[in-house]
Amino acid sequence: MPQTREAPLYSTLSPTDVRSVIIGLMLAILLGALDQTIVSVSLPMMAADLQGVDLLAWVVSGYLIAVAVATPIYGKLGDLYGRRVMLSSAIIIFLLTSIASAMAPSMPFLVGARILQGLGGGGLISVAQAIIADVVAPRDRGRYQGYISAAFAVASVTGPVAGGLLTTYLSWRWVFWINLPLGLVALLSSRRALALLPVPNVKRPIDFLGAVLLIVGLATLLIGITRVGQGAAWLDPLNSKLFGVTLAALLAFYWQERRAEEPIVPLRMFSNRTVNVSCAILFIAFIEVVSLSVLIPLRLQMLTKAGADGSALQLVPLSLAIPSGAYIGGRLMTHLGRYKHLQMFGALLVPVAVLGLAFLPPDAALPTMVCMAITGLGIGLQLPTSTVAVQNAVEHRYVGIATAVSAFCRSLGAAMGIAVLMALLLAALQADAPASAAGFSGAEIIKVLIGDAQVHVDAMIKAQLAGSAVEAFRKIFSVAAGIGFVAFVLSTLVRDEALGERTPVERPRPAH
Template structure:
């Protein structure tokens, strides 16, 4: 069996130095989800093929989501230190190609390659936390990594706008070259003492191909559903059929494979299964609310109100993650913090729907609570999965965490956006898409009522992870790194 451990236990100072390089790598992957958005208009003016502009964002997210479980499995087989080097190399090379692109198809292809590297960074780095830190201490450190996502969402648009306006949109990608090189130097130098044993196992190539086909079809379908109210058409039907067939064949292949890509036995572990679902719903809410809340605020109060509400939501998430990580470390348990977040979110959403005005300090405070409720569940659910799974499957269970987060985020945007269209009768979903979902022509009273109803529906959806959290077994976390399950 494979296990990655430090040859000599790391001191707190050495651990902080290791984490500095790892956090920089994770920050790069998270930053490129948001930094490109502001530069899209400049890209469309500069490159031919503007009809593919949406895929500059979608290709990155799709490739990142699909690649996380594959990189997680490869890390289990061949060692995470070398996989981290490969992921950084792919990400930096793809960033160079993005900046050199001369057409939109070239840029989309390079963004897909960049997403593969980002998926590797997410899967390998978060699994390395399980290698280096005892289960009871992981929540505290995973919270820092959750903070990297919030930081990237806050500074990404500003940084992208600054780089594209002062120099060129190409620098949005080229800035990754020195940062990626620094992440490589820091992480590889600090991880030099990590002993890794390769497993004698065969890569499940057929399973990998089937998983890629199935997930790409499913994610493409979800993306299409979020941009049109006309769900019943031939292309959507074909995508659904391809996804179902490919994923069904993938499951069959996993049952017959000697070393499956995602061992189905992991689904029989309660904390693993529940943790994946909790991460799915947490990302569903985080991404869905991050899109819809600023949309409502912009159409009723302008860009300033929209930015302040998005910032309140974004700041609440790392706050909740830090609290969840701190108290899970002190208590030596993850369930209490997961339940707290799962209880707080539907209550906060319901209060938000009943506020008389979508503006003001009360709205900002409740949005802060929503973000904190989501943040309480991110690091603790990941700790629940990692602490319950056998250590030789640490990489793959962590990679699947990233997969469920990606699926949840894309479905959250698609479902909540489609519900909003249904709640605004007489509004053409297609015309809304063409104008970037500009709702300024909608009656303010009708718009406020539609968003209130949408938030109440979302509060009901948030009860599902509460049921999962309540049924989750309360497991004591070990403070001994070597005591992880095998």
């Protein structure tokens, strides 16, 4: 059933007020996004210091899973109790767990601290993005979403560099200590700026059971997917149990949300086609982002003499083009007052460019970088247009949870995309292997071609494996291009709605 939409009230924040709020939000988002990248370079030193190589992957995965799980919860609580208090609480949780991470005496303690830190990080990002819808008119939101994308870009570029410098010259613990001054500035700046926002003055019931079921369902799903990405079989005994719990919890969550007075995720929101399609487009966009970020360097290191530094260099066009595309898309959306055709154009660029990657030789550095830049531009165009489309399609009182659901779809796409495509790559490497290497698994073939000292094969066999690996990567990039084309087909289904030019503020409603 379509939603009925109230006539909204409107905000009267001045441009100076809006600018103050946006600066506070960018600091908060930079804090949360930076911690997704700054840790990566420090992982070997953490493992050596804390004697826990077997848990190393969970230092990153635990954080990302917690971010994804926390996102919809924070979105709904922001709708109920106001964004200012929820953003402040997220920053405080983030800072306290940063201290715990910096002082970790063992690897299990560090993983636990990182999971709790992810709960704060999820709030930082989801609440901050929802606040934009509180202070900016729909027509202008794209421009400001572009600024937010720039904060993510700064984090992705500076995070590994900062992490490397801190680890080399101080200690890996400083990648967490550095959060304290940054977080305090973000906390003070955002609280001062967000004092301008209205606070809901009605009390509504909290759907605690729905929140617990959602957390259990999402956590088990993401843990299972993450294990697949780390080499486990999709339906090994532990994953079978995890996915069984996921199914049971999400079915129970659906039942609970249908009967709850104030559901955590209002299901009627999904009766809106624009919400469904735009969330699916964001899901696919992040399948492409994360998959290419892993597959391009892997192909280079397996099939050329490029090391980790050289292969990382080919990701620079993607990293720079995504925020550039988001900024351009946001500005054009503000100018045109519509989003559909920008969304469609971005969704078309991606499969075309990724298909180009499939048929380029691994050592064709310049054409590869051009295709990566076009892919990043296409993804960037989809980010603000899809986020604004979701916000524009729901009642203002659901903006927080709608924004959070779209952010969760991005996280889920990132997790599922790399798990699925890496599993397909391992299968393709094994299937395409020459008869002389028929007993090799996909993982062993990767080790051989990267030059793992523990795996010794004849030079001729290695050359044959390289030839078969070229074909395997061609198949995987073709699959990725096909997935990208699905986003283009979906974008044609989005309604071409005009964006309003005034900023809505939720109309007070009586308590139940």
